[in-house]
Amino acid sequence: DIQMTQSPSSLSASVGDRVTITCLASQDISNYLNWYQQKPGKAPKLLIYDASNLETGVPSRFSGSGSGTDFTFTISSLQPEDFATYYCQQYDDLPLTFGGGTKVEI
């Protein structure tokens, strides 16, 4: 199985901050990497697919980059509604696997 290691597991930030989360795959997954946002009690929401493509309707302050084994997710200017948990997910191979999540707190 491909292991997805997200870091940090949590972070504290303020409105307006630039936030960066990393996801490390245990083997080369090309660009088959997605990012989701999940708020408490809600379903996850797709933000970025194929490492760097912004899902329709998602604000441009969200971005993703990387390929191979190292990936980065960035929020350029944190907004109040961005406080949530973020997950990466690979689909290069089955089983599909998610990172452990990064909780972004105030």
Place this chain on the structure above:
Amino acid sequence: EVQLVESGGGLVKPGGSLRLSCAASGFTFSRNSMHWVRQAPGKGLEWVSSISGSSDYIYYADSVKGRFTISRDNAANSLYLQMNSLRAEDTAVYYCARAPSITTLFFQHWGQGTLVTVSS
């Protein structure tokens, strides 16, 4: 508007069975792969199972293989998960999700989830 609505969750004893349903609307159901993803209380996301649009391709996580069966009824725009021999570790919120195809596996839409609790 795409909608996915899960149902069928509840409390079940270890060893018992449960059938989850997911009613889909707002898109051409038969053209999309469908999936189940679960989340244990306070934990992260875990992929459970996937099925292609025509049911030609079906996949399971090792943790549920042989106990869970995914299926779909394209005429009824519905996805199902038959869960047998349930264990305490199957306790989770179960989400159905839609992806563009069985090879393009990013989950564009999710249901609200249905809680399955396995406890005596």
